[in-house]
Amino acid sequence: MSRIVGIDLGTTNSLVAFMDKEGPHVIPGPDGQTKVPSIVGLTDNGLIVGDPAKAHLIRDPSHTIYSVKRFMGKGLDDVKDELKYFPYHLHEKNGVIRIEIGDKTYSPPQVSAMILKELKRRAEDYLKEDVSKAVITVPAYFNDSQRQATKDAGLIAGLEVLRIINEPTAASLAYGLQKKTQGLIAIYDLGGGTFDISILKLKDGIFEVLATNGDSHLGGDDFDQRLVDVMVDDMFQTQGIKVEGNPELMQTVRLEAERVKIRLSDETQAQAVIQLPNGTYEKLWTRESVESLVMDLVERTLGPCRNALKDAGLTASQIDEVVLVGGSTRMPLVWRKVEELFGKTPHSELNPDEVVALGAAVQADILGGHTKDLLLLDVTPLSLGIETMGGVMSALIRRNTTIPTSAKEMFTTYVDGQTSVDIHILQGERELVKDNRSLARFQLKLPPLPAGVPRVEVNFLIDANGILHVTARDIRTGEAQSVQVKPSHGLTDDEVEGMIRDSFQFAAEDIKARQIIEARNEANAIIVATEKALVRAANLISDKEAEGIRRILQQLGEVKAGDDHRVIRTKISEVEKTTHHLAEVLMDATLKEALESKKLSDVIK
Template sequence: MASSAAQVHALGAAAHFTAANSIKNYPNRTVFLGAKLNTTSTPSGLKLRSKQSSARRGSTFRVVAEKVVGIDLGTTNSAVAAMEGGKPTIVTNAEGQRTTPSVVAYTKNSDRLVGQIAKRQAVVNPENTFFSVKRFIGRKMSEVDDESKQVSYNVVRDENGNVKLDCPAIGKQFAAEEISAQVLRKLVDDASKFLNDKVTKAVVTVPAYFNDSQRTATKDAGRIAGLEVLRIINEPTAASLAYGFEKKSNETILVFDLGGGTFDVSVLEVGDGVFEVLSTSGDTHLGGDDFDKRIVDWLAASFKNDEGIDLLKDKQALQHGPKHIETTLTRAKFEELCSDLLDRLKTPVQNSLRDAKLSFSDLDEVILVGGSTRIPAVQELVKKLTSKDPNVTVNPDEVVALGAAVQVAISYFLCDITLPGDEVERMVSEAEKFAKEDKEKRDAIDTKNQADSVVYQTEKQLKELGDKIPAPVKEKVEAKLGELKDAISGGLTQTMKDAMTALNQEVMQIGQSLYNQPGAAAPGAGPTPGAGATPSESSEKGPDGDVIDADFTDSK
């Protein structure tokens, strides 16, 4: 981090020098420097000088420094970081902790609890304690059937098909954005106290696989919290920034992110200060909580065998920890208990390399993110898979938030700039030029994701129904399924769309054939896999249509 800090100092000095020259060369232009501009970093690509013609026209150029934080809004825990003295620094919360549980609860007295205090009472108030809300943000009820079964509170569908979280304690249903906003509000309030400065703006991180709807919803959560979300950036990009990879060029990085509730793997390519996510994979139902549960189950089973008491049915024992147990859990035993969980980590890593069309030998660096990567068996597994020693020089709990703070430091976001009219017109023209290309790229990504889902759902349906499906119908479905798989391998967007349509038509025949069977009511034949909104329709825009999916770019 020393080199990163040095670079940040240099950026700040460079901006200060450039601003000074702007004042000297163009005395008729206004430049206001905030008190902290020369101690916090400033964008390397920001040019404070402009053409003399613009200066002669008397256009105003205003630079204002203000506090902006980086927020890692996690599934299980969240963290905040800010630039202090030219270095990214984790903000401690009101409880003195460096991370905050992403948990919100309501008591019978209608009191709202956020963070650690909400987590502590979760076992005795399960129906009114909301956790892992990140799984539901920006998604329809039809998309979260599995996720809704993994939580203790009631997840319901509103009249528009959106996800709502039921809170019987106060007789209200919340959108996932509202609960996330309450977590963000605490994070920002604690940051304001820590920094002794009001914080109203932030850069917020999201998983690389988040779609437009989920990114917009995250930004909306910030707006609900009274926070202006200046940019949404990918978590693996933020982690890479924290490790200082923005200074490197032509490197391929694998980010192994094992958090409390989710597991994500991303492959990035770094070149000339630009981060490109080549592929993502993971398991949204695998994390440190699963490893913890194996230990709890083992302890409870041992206690029941010795004492005849089932601790898993005792809420107080679960909340405060099993009582009067003295035992030894060796690393070997722990790894035995979690062997299947460790095995589940392998496939997403292999898939991410395959999707990026790379081999393990192509990787230049492997970095670990998430507190669960501290498990020795996890680190050993990563080393065996990649044949590289993972980089563990940054605290895995804090790396994403630190990277978000670095993004703040190197962005144009520390400044409020009134650009000359001709510059604005040029930017609008360029944005329109590339809008079509960007839309096509998003459509291609959404289509592939939908095609993968259709393949999975169809295979699942064929397996579950088995011999109940007439052979001729099954043969046609399997033939179209093969064509869709071939289309996915080919990577042509329209071909995948056509193959999905053809497959869906055949899948509909499954339900019809079962319905026509004597005494049958099409058991198990639910909605057509992948049917409904097209990829372009599934990406929802916010009220202002301002969805920003941005990675760091160091303009020269």
């Protein structure tokens, strides 16, 4: 059976990990880095993912997608307040956001799939085997639509998603395994775009989640934005520069804000420096100034912590250990606030960037049947219900119920001959339908009988992924009834299938982009090496020959900027042919030197 990998699909960075006999490991890329920036760039030659795309972000922001996780499982209405911060156009189709890049549109799961594919490739290169199965993490506070969108992303990337697992619970697995912890622990997980708090009981290898809470729209991105707002305003006030309407500059400011924020975790002050077309903009930031700027955002995380404790029936002092997860918990301010709330020093021995991916790898190993002594019992973060008259939601499954779980409802008719009942499924904690999340609608078919006679039992089942399944059964006949559920903010099965087909086409484009990068790298290496050789062989070849070589090198330099890798390759082989004699001469010279030195050494001996 092929290996199952664990993937942390983050707002800012993504990682892939696997588990062997020694334990879980994060897989590094060729450069040794474990983090892949969750950024996708669409160039004329196909797409680029990760660090190259991050560089692309400043050059060509309108063709570069970042923080796509914020759009997963959402409609346009959900993100309307932050649209102005994104350099690309969005529209909505069938309740799903579509991102417009050039003349193409992509759904968020498609973009996430591009990141997943990069991780898949990274794992395959490292493990030297096919990788087709994965466990993918999501914020614990993700609703059904967001989870389903993540699962769709996996499918589009050619991965069978064996489990969607909550990020804080994944972190607890990695942490508990390493520390052999028992007792009550709180996982405080503040990432790039989301915040989660989970309270768990660890006992004899069972990881039982008692309660979870959070904010699926609060993270490091929001901190950066505060700094950006100040600097954008400042640049206009002091130098009359309008950053809005200049996407390239806006992205430069954003990346600089992020850099300053990160620096201030270790230092008490940091200088922001932004290159402008005519001059530079500089601003000295102190840790205090940033802390006062984001104080309210950090404090917004404390409410969910208190709610989670309340739902778990615990007080802060009963918690044995508090564990910090997510890059944003590196901020000393976050530390202090968490310490204040729980009255104990939080743990962060495990790399907060990697612990979620490591936990996903542990869960993958459990699902693969290798780890048998650990078991995770998670909960559903939000109450599930149906719409009742008057726009009121009536709950069927309460939040923080251990999953899998199911609720049955009996439906009948009130009018003779009525043949259907419309059912609207919701998720959330508010009383009114409009304040909750619409998940899906379906029409229950009923046999045309006198009022009250039909009896159809609908079963709402939340599986171990936190994803809802609906089935119906006619009580009179005992027959199962098919239910066609239409998601409110999700791709249909047909759409997902279409996207899987498209992704093969993208794959061809990816290969093209890759081939160009490789050909360019090779051309660069040849130019450098040949130039060095020309210097060394200055007295060994004729000026005419040297001139000819310089000319073709220049041609290669011009060709490599183009976007046809075949042209570059052709030119490379021309260079190789032209330099054949040069190589021979140099080789002879080297050989002679070697032989001479040998003789010399013989003599010495």
